[in-house]
Amino acid sequence: MKVTSMTAAASLSFQPDDVDVLAGALYAWCAERNIKLRSQQGLSIASIAIDLYHAGHHTQDDLLVALHERELH
Known part of the structure; x- marks a missing residue:
């Protein structure tokens, strides 16, 4: 719940x-x-996207690349 x-x-x-x-x-x-x-x-991917945004992925393209890379790992 804290998360x-x-x-x-x-x-x-x-x-x-x-x-x-x-x-x-x-x-x-x-x-x-x-x-x-x-x-x-x-909802899970939304939470991950928010974390990635806070990590410095501030454009839609950067977020999509980061989400894709996360999916591959």
Whole structure:
């Protein structure tokens, strides 16, 4: 539960452009894999995308590459 609370609190500090980048990457990722965004898998990847964004992947392309690399490992 702490992770969820921390992620929720961190997401409140995003600017509109940040949300656009995250949403764009997440929608593209889920669409490519036929994953419903509100499924458990979709929510899990959203959490990972937020972590990757905080780690410095600040464009949609960078996020998609990082998500792909994470999937391969």
